[in-house]
Amino acid sequence: MAIHERSLVEPERIVRKERLVIDGVDVSGDWNLIILPRVINDYDLDFAKEIINSPDGKTITLCYQCSYCTASCPVHNYWDERYNPRHFIYLARLGLIDELQKRADVMWRCVSCHKCTHRCPKGVLVEEVLKVILRTMAKKGLIDEYPSKKFDKFFTESVLEYGRIEDGELLFGWIEKQGYNVVKDPILKKPIPFLGETPEWLKQLVMKPIKSMNISFLVLNAKHMLFHPRTKSWNKFKQVLRKVMQEEGALT
Amino acid sequence: MGVIGKRVAYYPGCSLEGAARAYDVSTRIVARELGLELDYLEDYNCCGAMESKNITFMGTLLLNARNMSLARKQGHDVIVAPCNGCSFSLQRAEYFLQTDSKIFERVNALLKEGGVDPLDKIPETYHILEWFYHEAGPQKVKEKTKRPLRGLKVANYYGCLYTRPHFYARTYSHAGGQSEEARPRRRETADDDEHPYYMNALLEAAGATSVEFEPMHTQCCGGPHSLSDEQVSEKFVMMILQTAKRNGADIIATECPLCHASLEMYRHRLMMKGVPDVDVPAAYFTQLLGLAFGYSANDVKLKDNLSDPLPVLKRLGLA
Ligand code: SF4
Ligand code: SF4
Numbered sequence: 277m278a279i280h281e282r283s284l285v286e287p288e289r290i291v292r293k294e295r296l297v298i299d300g301v302d303v304s305g306d307w308n309l310i311i312l313p314r315v316i317n318d319y320d321l322d323f324a325k326e327i328i329n330s331p332d333g334k335t336i337t338l339c340y341q342c343s344y345c346t347a348s349c350p351v352h353n354y355w356d357e358r359y360n361p362r363h364f365i366y367l368a369r370l371g372l373i374d375e376l377q378k379r380a381d382v383m384w385r386c387v388s389c390h391k392c393t394h395r396c397p398k399g400v401l402v403e404e405v406l407k408v409i410l411r412t413m414a415k416k417g418l419i420d421e422y423p424s425k426k427f428d429k430f431f432t433e434s435v436l437e438y439g440r441i442e443d444g445e446l447l448f449g450w451i452e453k454q455g456y457n458v459v460k461d462p463i464l465k466k467p468i469p470f471l472g473e474t475p476e477w478l479k480q481l482v483m484k485p486i487k488s489m490n491i492s493f494l495v496l497n498a499k500h501m502l503f504h505p506r507t508k509s510w511n512k513f514k515q516v517l518r519k520v521m522q523e524e525g526a527l528t
Numbered sequence: 529m530g531v532i533g534k535r536v537a538y539y540p541g542c543s544l545e546g547a548a549r550a551y552d553v554s555t556r557i558v559a560r561e562l563g564l565e566l567d568y569l570e571d572y573n574c575c576g577a578m579e580s581k582n583i584t585f586m587g588t589l590l591l592n593a594r595n596m597s598l599a600r601k602q603g604h605d606v607i608v609a610p611c612n613g614c615s616f617s618l619q620r621a622e623y624f625l626q627t628d629s630k631i632f633e634r635v636n637a638l639l640k641e642g643g644v645d646p647l648d649k650i651p652e653t654y655h656i657l658e659w660f661y662h663e664a665g666p667q668k669v670k671e672k673t674k675r676p677l678r679g680l681k682v683a684n685y686y687g688c689l690y691t692r693p694h695f696y697a698r699t700y701s702h703a704g705g706q707s708e709e710a711r712p713r714r715r716e717t718a719d720d721d722e723h724p725y726y727m728n729a730l731l732e733a734a735g736a737t738s739v740e741f742e743p744m745h746t747q748c749c750g751g752p753h754s755l756s757d758e759q760v761s762e763k764f765v766m767m768i769l770q771t772a773k774r775n776g777a778d779i780i781a782t783e784c785p786l787c788h789a790s791l792e793m794y795r796h797r798l799m800m801k802g803v804p805d806v807d808v809p810a811a812y813f814t815q816l817l818g819l820a821f822g823y824s825a826n827d828v829k830l831k832d833n834l835s836d837p838l839p840v841l842k843r844l845g846l847a
Contacts, residue, residue: 331624331631332585350748354767355760385760388578389688389748390616393695394721401695407582424582427756431579435591439573443547443789450755477797481834490831493549500546507573509643513594516642517587526584 283357285311320371326412327368333408338398339365345392345402351385358382361392361402368409377418383410384422415525436517439507442500466501531717532659537604538566539595541614542574548785550829554814555610561672561821562664569598575617578752592621593635597644599651610656612689612784618653619696625650655690657783661726662717666733674822676735679844683741683772683780684727687787688748691721727783727813734820744771749790765794769806778840781813792835809837819846
């Protein structure tokens with residue numbers, strides 16, 4: 277018999293017998309594939325409570341495990357079938373922390389396309405719920421810093437500081453964070469795009485405006501990188517933002 | 529027609545003032561030609577895009593509420609945004625503010641504390657494409673077209689968040705089969721959720737031919753991860769570009785600066801790796817409409833496009 281969502285079962289628990297007799301009845305043929313049972317007793321029921329209590333996570337209670345979300349998800353379909361939103365929701369509600377941790381290496385890969393949320397027949401805000409699960413895991417120290425979280429933080433810090441983001445600074449600042457040696461000007465300490473180390477493909481791409489003599493584009497972006505565009509009446513508002521984020525435990 | 533209003537608050541979002549300047553410039557051209565008026569939202573802030581919402585729930589709501597408050601101050605009930613990420617963020621805020629009075633009150637109190645006028649009313653957000661379609665429409669585009677995009681085969685790429693999720697975008701959902709009454713937030717201007725066609729319709733009215741592009745037209749480009757999870761983004765962009773190319777597209781039309789940047793960046797990477805069938809360039813749909821309205825390649829800033837659609841357009845005598 278076919279096993280649906282085979283990726284959820286540890287391979288060593290799937291056994292195929294040559295010949296199988298149960299209570300004197302020969303059940304070989306279609307019935308010779310067995311999933312060995314397992315015992316689970318470490319449910320953490322408080323874990324789900326924390327998700328239910330957050331405004332963007334409360335719809336987790338509506339889920340009836342139909343798997344429409346997983347069937348729609350491009351990360352599940354085109355990247356890694358271990359990425360399974362329905363299953364993450366199931367595990368989070370039961371509080372099966374170690375099972376969640378086993379999947380920590382794929383859980384962060386959601387690209388926020390919201391197909392799952394869109395298609396869910398029960399009105400679960402699936403994408404939001406998944407992000408709350410990750411947030412809660414991070415808060416409890418159950419998951420390592422993962423790349424997209426690092427980027428999200430980096431991005432949000434820039435918003436907090438200036439009120440606006442700037443593509444060039446974001447790009448080169450991020451490259452620097454990845455360990456590349458980025459050259460900065462001595463006065464404003466801003467990255468200089470054409471110097472220092474950059475991945476080769478990006479270097480070529482950055483050179484394009486120069487090659488096509490697109491001077492006005494270069495000047496505009498250079499100006500923005502040097503003098504980060506900022507929202508004018510920002511200071512007072514920034515403090516409120518900081519306060520709110522502190523309350524949520526979002527500032528570290 | 530005429531549901532949204534001819535004069536609206538225009539929220540360009542950060543990238544349209546920098547790397548996506550071409551989108552801003554061409555959007556203004558198209559709006560002017562179609563007899564619509566954009567009122568620039570003064571001193572706006574970043575919407576938090578797809579990133580901040582993963583870090584802070586209240587903080588992201590506040591960011592968007594501040595922009596809404598600015599729109600109200602400028603006398604608007606409607607905000608249009610040309611970016612999928614921005615319109616998503618604003619619509620998401622709209623959703624939480626509308627459906628939860630406690631959140632609404634808290635946000636208003638915090639706005640006040642931060643020196644911003646509290647919201648007397650929650651403005652509605654539309655994607656700029658929706659606005660163009662409903663306030664001008666294909667007929668008007670046809671009238672204004674001086675140089676039809678004849679012979680140009682376009683793959684219309686909508687990206688993921690333009691129609692999704694229906695809770696925020698207030699589109700119809702094909703799943704679930706809820707009754708009309710169960711979907712009070714659906715709006716009549718919304719594009720079809722699984723088969724959006726507004727961009728097809730506008731570009732076809734300007735003389736272009738749409739090529740078969742489903743289901744990639746609403747497939748995610750991996751944008752939010754384009755810097756942090758390059759493998760996934762690269763794979764998604766490859767699928768999009770190859771589908772377009774193999775269906776005969778000369779060009780991909782985009783309506784989001786993030787999708788556009790992601791497509792161009794990874795197109796370049798894929799081409800360097802020698803992956804076949806990925807050499808379709810991208811252009812904002814407003815750039816193409818601008819060309820059709822008789823503007824030059826320079827006017828719509830075609831040189832800004834890193835994927836270089838100029839040769840294709842020149843060959844067809846369109847630029
Ligand atoms: S589609 Fe909705 S109800 Fe079905 S499994 Fe996913 S979250 Fe649960
Ligand atoms: S939002 Fe995330 S989980 Fe949902 S369909 Fe998209 S990638 Fe999958």
